[in-house]
Amino acid sequence: MSRGEGALGRLMKMPPREITWLWNALSNDGIDFDDCQLNSLVMRQQIAGHLTPKLIAALEHAKDTQFLSEDEFRGVAKDGRQPNWLVRKALQVVGERRLPQPLTTLPIRQQVIAIFDLWSARLSDKKMALIDLEYAWREHLQHDELFRWFKEEDEKSKCLMAWEWMKKHLPQQTRNEPPFASHSELLEFFDRHDATQGEKELYVFKIKRSWSTRKTRENSPNKKQYNFVLTNDVNAALDKLAKEHKLSRTKILEQLILNEAETGLHLGQMLHKA
The missing domain is CATH 1.10.720 (Transcription Termination Factor Rho, Rna-binding Domain; Chain A, Domain 1)
Incomplete structure (x- = not known):
C-alpha cells in the first residue's frame, strides 16, 4: 500500500x-x-x-x-429553523460575515459545530457562547406568538400581503429575499433579520391594519374611497354634525349627499341666489 x-x-x-x-x-x-x-x-x-x-x-x-464535546451540542437540532438561526448568530459571535463556501456544503448542524471548532478561542469561552446562543434562541421563539395571526384563516393571503407590505416599506430587508407565502416562511424571514420586538410589533400592527382596510373594501363592493380637501370651517362643522347625531363623518356626508340628490332643496336655492 x-x-x-x-x-x-x-x-x-x-x-x-x-x-x-x-x-x-x-x-x-x-x-x-x-x-x-x-x-x-x-x-x-x-x-x-x-x-x-x-x-x-x-x-x-x-x-x-479546541473541540467542544458532542454532548455539548446536544441542544442543536439536526435541521429546521434553529440550526439555521444558530449559524447566523454564531458567525456574529466569532466576527465573521459568512461561512467559507466549502463549509456551506455541510449539513446545517455540522455547520454550527464547524464554526465553534474553527473559532480561535478558549474552550470555556466557546462553551459559554454556545449556552448563551441556545438561551437566546429560546427567547427568540417567544416572539413567535406575535405572528400567530398569520397562521389563522387566510394564511396564504395574509402572508403574501405581508410580503408586499415589507417589500414596499422595507426594501433593504427584502432585497434578495424569496417571497414568503406561509406562516413558517414568514417566521424564517424574521429569523434572518434582527428586528427588535418593538419593530416587529409595529410591522404586524400596520400589516393587520392594511389587511382590515382591504377586507372592508372587498366586503363593500359598492363603495369607493375618495380624498377631499376641506377647509377648517367645513371640517369643524362636519365633526359637530357627527358628534350631534352620533354618526361617522363618512355617514354624515353620505346622508347629506343622498338627501340633496333626492330633494335638491339646498343646492338649488344656493345656486339660484348665486
Whole structure:
C-alpha cells in the first residue's frame, strides 16, 4: 500500500469535524483545494496528498483544546429553523460575515459545530457562547406568538400581503429575499433579520391594519374611497354634525349627499341666489 493510499484510508475513517479542521489548517497554509463537497471523497483525496504526522499531531491537539464535546451540542437540532438561526448568530459571535463556501456544503448542524471548532478561542469561552446562543434562541421563539395571526384563516393571503407590505416599506430587508407565502416562511424571514420586538410589533400592527382596510373594501363592493380637501370651517362643522347625531363623518356626508340628490332643496336655492 502506498503512502497516499494509507493516508486516504485513514481519512475515510475520520468524522466530518476532523476533515473540516484539516481542510481549514491546510487552507491557512496556502493549499488551494478544488471546489467540492467538504466531506466528500474528492476532498478527502485532496487532503490525503498533504497529510503528514505533524498535521495529524496538530489535529489530535486541537481535538483536546479546541473541540467542544458532542454532548455539548446536544441542544442543536439536526435541521429546521434553529440550526439555521444558530449559524447566523454564531458567525456574529466569532466576527465573521459568512461561512467559507466549502463549509456551506455541510449539513446545517455540522455547520454550527464547524464554526465553534474553527473559532480561535478558549474552550470555556466557546462553551459559554454556545449556552448563551441556545438561551437566546429560546427567547427568540417567544416572539413567535406575535405572528400567530398569520397562521389563522387566510394564511396564504395574509402572508403574501405581508410580503408586499415589507417589500414596499422595507426594501433593504427584502432585497434578495424569496417571497414568503406561509406562516413558517414568514417566521424564517424574521429569523434572518434582527428586528427588535418593538419593530416587529409595529410591522404586524400596520400589516393587520392594511389587511382590515382591504377586507372592508372587498366586503363593500359598492363603495369607493375618495380624498377631499376641506377647509377648517367645513371640517369643524362636519365633526359637530357627527358628534350631534352620533354618526361617522363618512355617514354624515353620505346622508347629506343622498338627501340633496333626492330633494335638491339646498343646492338649488344656493345656486339660484348665486
